[in-house]
Each structure stands twice: as structure tokens, then as C-alpha cells.
Amino acid sequence: MPRIAGIDIPADKRIVIALTYVYGIGKALSSEILKEVNIDESVRAKDLHEDQLSMLGAYIEKNFSIEGQLRRQEMQNVARMKSIACYRGIRHKLGLPVRGQRTKTNARTRKGRKKTVAGKKGVKELG
Amino acid sequence: MSRSIKKGPYVDSKVMKKVLKQKETGSNEPVKTWSRSCTIVPEFVSHTFMIHNGKIFQKLFVTDDMVGHKLGEFAPTRTFRAHGGVKKKETPHG
Numbered sequence: 686m687p688r689i690a691g692i693d694i695p696a697d698k699r700i701v702i703a704l705t706y707v708y709g710i711g712k713a714l715s716s717e718i719l720k721e722v723n724i725d726e727s728v729r730a731k732d733l734h735e736d737q738l739s740m741l742g743a744y745i746e747k748n749f750s751i752e753g754q755l756r757r758q759e760m761q762n763v764a765r766m767k768s769i770a771c772y773r774g775i776r777h778k779l780g781l782p783v784r785g786q787r788t789k790t791n792a793r794t795r796k797g798r799k800k801t802v803a804g805k806k807g808v809k810e811l812g
Numbered sequence: 813m814s815r816s817i818k819k820g821p822y823v824d825s826k827v828m829k830k831v832l833k834q835k836e837t838g839s840n841e842p843v844k845t846w847s848r849s850c851t852i853v854p855e856f857v858s859h860t861f862m863i864h865n866g867k868i869f870q871k872l873f874v875t876d877d878m879v880g881h882k883l884g885e886f887a888p889t890r891t892f893r894a895h896g897g898v899k900k901k902e903t904p905h906g
Binding site: 765768769770771772773775802 | 875877878881884885886888895
């Protein structure tokens with residue numbers, strides 16, 4: 686299995702798809718990168734040359750933040766917003782949607798599993 | 813849609829004028845404002861603002877981290893007062 690950009694080990698898929706296994710690279714960025722380093726998208730990851738692989742890895746590490754570095758950046762951004770207590774920071778602290786979504790219904794991803802409240806409309810009274 | 817870059821950040825001219833005047837005189841009195849949509853620019857750092865939230869003015873001391881945000885982001889307009897007494901039954905202590 687080839688290794689790209691340090692720790693990541695994509696499978697024997699086409700290289701465009703294999704690259705998306707790296708955290709921080711999606712399909713769009715993947716094809717952009719391949720165009721930049723002149724590698725055909727449909728080559729299987731295992732069929733790539735050693736020097737092609739190292740070139741890819743070097744290009745990615747030079748131009749984009751991926752994996753741990755990206756995760757750290759994201760966490761720092763959230764921590765910053767929390768510390769200055771701006772609206773988005775407050776929403777992060779409360780565990781509610783940050784981007785203005787409705788919370789009357791849905792929003793279950795942020796709020797976690799339903800907490801049933803007895804006596805609320807639509808809930809049968811428990812003996 | 814976000815604001816056109818060509819225009820630059822929106823800064824309320826009256827707030828800006830007050831801050832610049834304070835810089836000259838060196839006073840550090842809070843700037844009272846209703847302009848919640850005004851962007852915080854580097855000139856505002858270490859000044860104090862009183863931002864209207866629809867009801868009262870909330871005090872805010874601006875630090876460098878806040879540059880780029882809007883004044884209104886720091887004065888919440890809604891108050892949430894916990895949901896009903898269900899929790900009391902579950903944890904009976906006191």
C-alpha cells in the first residue's frame with residue numbers, strides 16, 4: 686500500500702478517489718492537485734511510481750494543511766470564538782447549531798438524542 | 813451572500829468618529845451605540861463599547877481577537893431561561 690503525505694494509506698482505487706481518504710482533501714481538491722502535478726486521474730494508486738508518490742506528497746504538504754494540522758486549526762478557531770464569547774462561540778458552548786438553523790424541530794446532530802419531556806404536547810402522560 | 817470586498821468592511825461612521833476623538837483626548841469612556849452591524853476594526857481595540865441588544869446596553873471591552881467580528885455578535889438579543897421542572901424530579905437533592 687502506498688503512503689502519501691505521512692500517515693495516510695489509500696487503497697487500490699483510482700488515485701483521485703484514493704487521495705480523498707486524506708483528511709482535508711475532497712474530490713474537487715483531489716483533481717485540482719492531480720492536474721497540478723500532471724498525474725492522470727484514473728491511474729490506480731498502487732501503479733504510481735515512487736517518485737510520483739513523493740512528488741504528490743511534497744506538493745500536498747507544501748500547499749495545503751491536512752490531517753492533524755487541519756484538525757488543530759479547526760479546534761483553535763472554535764476555541765478562539767468560545768474565548769471571546771461572540772455569537773458563534775456561544776452556540777458552540779451550548780452545543781446548538783451555529784449557522785442559524787432552526788431549533789424548534791430537528792438540530793438533533795448538535796443537540797444529541799431526543800430528551801422526552803412528559804406533559805409536553807403530543808407526549809402521552811405516563812401513569 | 814457576503815459583502816463585496818470592493819466596498820471594504822462596514823464601519824459605522826459615527827462610531828468611528830467617536831473612537832477617533834477618544835484617541836485624541838485619551839478618554840476611555842464607553843461608546844454607547846445601537847450600531848450592531850458595525851465591524852470591529854483594529855482602531856477599536858482596547859476601547860469600551862455599550863452595545864444595544866434591543867433592551868439594554870451591554871458593556872464590551874474590545875481585544876485584538878475580536879477584530880473582524882461585528883459589534884452585535886457580543887450582545888445577545890435573546891435570553892434563555894431553562895426548560896421546566898422535569899429535572900427536579902430526576903435529581904432530588906436539596
